[in-house]
Amino acid sequence: MDNYAAEAVQSALQGTKVFCKFLSANDTGLTGGHQAGIYISKPSIPILFDAPGTKGQNMEKWVKIRWMDGNETDSRFIYYGQGTRNEYRITNFGRGFPYLRPDYTGALFVFVQNTPQDYQAFVLNTEDEINQFLDAFGLSATETNRLIDVHEVNPELREQAEIERFISGLEVDFPTSEIMSAAAREIQNTVYDHTEFIVSNPDRKLIEWTDVEYRLFRALEYARYGDMITGGFATVEDFIATANQVLNRRKSRAGKSLEHHLSALFSGNGLQFEEQAVTEGNKKPDFLFPSQEAYHTAAFPTEKLISLAAKTTCKDRWRQVINEADRLRGRPKYLCTLQQGISTAQMDEMESEQVILVVPKPYIASYPRDRQDRIWTLGRFVAFVKETEGV
16 A cells, blocks of 8 residues: 555544545635635534534534644634535644645545544545555445445455554564564454454464464565565675574564464463473473462372473474473373374374374364374363363
């Protein structure tokens, strides 16, 4: 999206009420008559006033409007009800206001209410900007001059707008993996709703959060490296250094992403757990239920202790989980992964070591069919911990 169109979409998605219209010749002064301000249609009164005006008297309200160039105006909403007039306008934009000149006739005016006293406004004056905004909300050119239902927007465009908003607000090149994962969950929950899936369908929620974080990270990479890659590199060494930096950051993020999302799911289900709890020596399972203190309390029943490792892929590294907790020797160890399929030989080896795979339900189909019954869904694991902890 062009910058102003993207900002207008983001603002609309975050606002409480949104209005758009094409500026007429009367709005911009092209008719040569007295400039009365931007006309607002009567069905759109709620973005201006709580109630319609009363015929026979004028009504006004002063607000702050932040325009797309960053300037603010103290402007007036007015209902002209006296005499023969019966119309609503936005007026008082100050001297030198640039957007109501005749050359802005036909531009798309986007008006967003944040609070009853605080507004944002955009004047999109190119064909591309206008079409991008209208397309984002599925509007035709004939469906303007009215309030917009922002819930009609394509979810993918809403996600894109939320990602762009997050990136534009960053004060660092790359935030920590924890912040990235939290942002992905917030974006996914905001755009697609269904926060109840945290409890009712954790398998689906984990996949959705992970997918959004991947798209968020790729968008951030493009924002940070896109111009550099397009412009080329002065030397091969510069290219290799940048490539290594990108790859190392990807590996680091992917390794922690799964842990962050699992932690959010476990918290959302009211489970008691501790991350990176110390068992013996330097051993640290990714998750220990219910806590490190319980693990080191001899009187705490061993059968109520559960350890879970989290590995995005586990084809070669699954053996690391076998000895992460001495108290749990001879008991099942759980390994959550996003790996889609491993060999029958490895699955048999896992079974002999009492390692139980925990895999999002849609991914189980990629495993050997005659061994799929050994795999737990994330929903089954959460239910097991709940039962064990009496939640």
